[in-house]
Amino acid sequence: MALNTVLHQRSGGLCELCAGSDGLSAYPVECAGDSVALCQICTDQLADGSELQVSHWHCLNQSVWSSEPVVQVLSCRVLRRLSAEPWAQQLLETVYLDDEVRALVTADATGEQEEPTRDSNGAVLQAGDTVTLIKDLDVKGTGFTAKRGTAVRNISLSENPLHIEGRVNGTRIVIISKFVKRAG
Structure with a gap:
């Protein structure tokens, strides 16, 4: 899809x-009802839904603070896909979003019901729940092991229904939901 005049002016080319300039095209963000000007590299990585090249996406440190809500939405959605990366988690925790923008970030673009996040026993998990680890988990990049029986309070759900996020030993980590059980 070619870049229209308004999008070209907004993006500054x-x-x-x-901030790349090669092969710019309009990338639709359906949930926001708008488009974003993307280079060929960004478009290729987002279009096929495959694994993202993490080194390329450090650019989100700037774009997530854009004054354009549609750019914020797309930036946060990409960050959520990268939530296993500590820098992406930290950026998601610190970014301020209006309630409307936050709702668009978490909206299911297809309009279909998302698969719920389930614990090891099949119980549906909700944001804010407390869970208990059912096995020792080595936490990459931190040098500690989250021990079996550790309670993780006030969990957050991620875009991936197989992952949850929570704090263990003061560090926010991504946990595979099959390694927890809902407390209580």
């Missing part, structure tokens, strides 16, 4: 995520 640069990718609104990484």
Whole structure:
């Protein structure tokens, strides 16, 4: 899809995520009802839904603070896909979003019901629940092991229904939901 005049003026002829200029095109963000100007590299990585090249996406440190809500939405959605990366988790925790933008970030673009996040026993988990680890988990990049029986309070759900997020030993980590059981 070609860049229209308004999108070209808004973006200044640069990718609104990484500031690249090669092969700019309009990338639709359906949930926001708008488009973002993206370079060929960003478009290719987002279009096929495959694993993202983490090194490219450090550009989100800038784009997530854009004054354009649609750019914020797309930036946060990409960050959520990268939530296993500590820098992406930290950025998601610190970014301020209006309630409307936050709702668009978490909205299911297809309009279909998302698969619920379930614990090891099949119980549906909700944001804010307390869970208990059912096995020792080595936490990559931190040098500690989250011990079996550790309570993780006030969990957050991620875009991936197989993952939850929570704090263990003061560090926010991503936990595979099959390794927890809902407390209480």
